[in-house]
Amino acid sequence: MSLLISTWIKFFFLFAPFFVMSMFLALTRGQSASERRQVANKSIIAALAIALVLMFFGSGLFELLGITLDAFRIGSGILLFMSAISLVKDGTRNHATGMPNEERDDVSVVPLAVPTIIGPATIGTILVYGAEFEGWELVIGVMGLTGALLTLGVILYCSSLIEKILGRTGLNILSKITGLILAAMAAQIFMGGVMGFLHPAAG
Numbered sequence: 001m002s003l004l005i006s007t008w009i010k011f012f013f014l015f016a017p018f019f020v021m022s023m024f025l026a027l028t029r030g031q032s033a034s035e036r037r038q039v040a041n042k043s044i045i046a047a048l049a050i051a052l053v054l055m056f057f058g059s060g061l062f063e064l065l066g067i068t069l070d071a072f073r074i075g076s077g078i079l080l081f082m083s084a085i086s087l088v089k090d091g092t093r094n095h096a097t098g099m100p101n102e103e104r105d106d107v108s109v110v111p112l113a114v115p116t117i118i119g120p121a122t123i124g125t126i127l128v129y130g131a132e133f134e135g136w137e138l139v140i141g142v143m144g145l146t147g148a149l150l151t152l153g154v155i156l157y158c159s160s161l162i163e164k165i166l167g168r169t170g171l172n173i174l175s176k177i178t179g180l181i182l183a184a185m186a187a188q189i190f191m192g193g194v195m196g197f198l199h200p201a202a203g
Contacts, residue, residue, distance in 0.1 A: 073193030
């Protein structure tokens with residue numbers, strides 16, 4: 001149970017829910033409540049499908065490309081840290097700038113699911129976790145991932161109410177806090193890769 005809760009928390013902050021909510025509000029501005037719910041549903045389903053593919057086929061992808069897990073830990077840790085810095089500094093992820101100003105017929109998959117929810121840093125981190133989990137840990141990892149995305153879906157459903165309660169300043173503060181947590185996660189992933197290189201038997 002503790003592993004499930006910790007995995008859910010990690011994935012929840014990995015998806016930067018309050019930044020995603022800000023993007024969701026901007027991209028669906030002027031739409032009705034039912035239209036917003038449809039966009040939220042489609043974006044969460046799309047993100048879940050992409051995340052599950054990444055989690056289950058991460059190990060095979062590493063072998064195919066000849067990349068060690070430790071090397072990917074270091075790379076994804078750096079990328080996640082850059083994303084965390086962007087959240088702390090500007091309240092946005094560095095790969096999702098300018099999206100709200102674009103007019104699209106359907107924003108649920110692009111740019112909401114990708115790259116807002118599932119961005120480069122998120123992809124790298126999910127691949128690492130998928131390669132690390134074995135046996136029942138992988139099942140728990142999938143449950144934690146699914147739970148985190150479902151929680152994000154609930155937040156998107158209640159986004160208008162949350163915005164009224166917290167205001168734009170409150171959302172920005174929460175995004176920065178999320179960035180600090182992501183920075184700590186990035187450091188842990190990065191150091192895990194470094195220690196794996198320094199002590200191969202322990203990695």
